[in-house]
Amino acid sequence: MTAKAHRNEPTTILHTPGQLLANIPGILGFYPSESIVFACMFNEGEETTLTLGPVMRLDIGDIRLLPDVAKAMDSFKPTLIFAFIISKALPPHVLDDTLDQLYESAERGTINITGCWYTKEIISSEPYMLCFGPEPEALEADDHGISEWEYGRISPITSAVATKRMLQEGQLPELSRFEAYALFEQKNPHLSAARLKKMKKEAYELAETIEHKINADDSGQHFLTSLDVFTHALEFVKANYFDASSGAENFDELLKETDILHTAATYMSKSFLRDAILHLCVDFPRESALLLRATACTFNGELRSNALSLYALSVIAMGLAMKAAPALEVSIQTTPRHNLSNLLREGLFNGQSTKLIDACLRGNQQLRDYHVPASVTEVNDESKPQS
Structure with a gap:
């Protein structure tokens, strides 16, 4: 047998x-x-x-x-x-x-x-x-x-x-189940409670402003700009927090980078922005996973759950679904009715990792199509360098 x-x-x-x-x-x-x-x-x-x-x-x-x-x-x-x-x-x-x-x-x-x-x-x-x-x-x-x-x-x-x-x-398997979950229970030692509270408030207010501008803009330019900002954040993480020779992550140093954490917190403050940049977590899974774990270990509440759910999607895209399960469990412990985390956990439990990514990308594409006119998308596609 x-x-x-x-x-x-x-x-x-x-x-x-x-x-x-x-x-x-x-x-x-x-x-x-x-x-x-x-x-x-x-x-x-x-x-x-x-x-x-x-x-x-x-x-x-x-x-x-x-x-x-x-x-x-x-x-x-x-x-x-x-x-x-x-x-x-x-x-x-x-x-x-x-x-x-x-x-x-x-x-x-x-x-x-x-x-x-x-x-x-x-x-x-x-x-x-x-x-x-x-x-x-x-x-x-x-x-x-x-x-x-x-x-x-x-x-x-x-x-x-x-x-x-x-x-x-x-990656390597963690030495125990406790250590697998402890990856997401760390606290950022570089930021005081008062500083974190202020950062979280500012991130939420900025997220509201971005969402309002996108909804008031028929041209789609504000939406595309918001995608560019998060893309640049991921490129910054790749350039500064991965060892060029070994590819090793420098998670502890990233926890000190308040500006990049503030940017990530902004996009995790609202489900609308979270869903808008979801495809980037599949396109840049390693960078997204590192940044989102740092975000989840810095902030609390629904912002933390949003970061953990997209971290889970990133590692699934890397073929590391085993890393997603603890993140989703911690997310649901943080926000029991967090819809995206519950949906991802159910799909993961049923062994549907590929279908999970496809379903999330379809929803993300529908959101982008709604906010960005086809003519603008075509112009952007034509301006990209051909491989």
């Missing part, structure tokens, strides 16, 4: 549980510990080939939530589900009890667990072992035989396709 991992990239064949385990940090964006991880698998017409779909994680102490997890996974209608218990803190009797509950849930049909494996932690070469299922005759039909499905060692993490994708963008 083999599994194919689809992430809008060339197909990768995962032959063993050890290879699947190696991909989990890259899929989640962090190294899960004291967790139960469920991987949904889908049949694509080939009897021995399955496609890896959504991956879900549950705190090992929250086994009581198993029916809710089962309900969520059932909505995907997976062919089968693999479960992985990751723990080095559970006493043996508690681990046995957890296994019993998973097995009973599988037997009752509450959750279609075909196989369950245990490992202490997800690191390269860490041993894993099969706890229950699949049947030996099913494993013997696989090219790798029963041995690597019953027990084995986790494949190199850095060679896993999910990790490679992160490495290509200068």
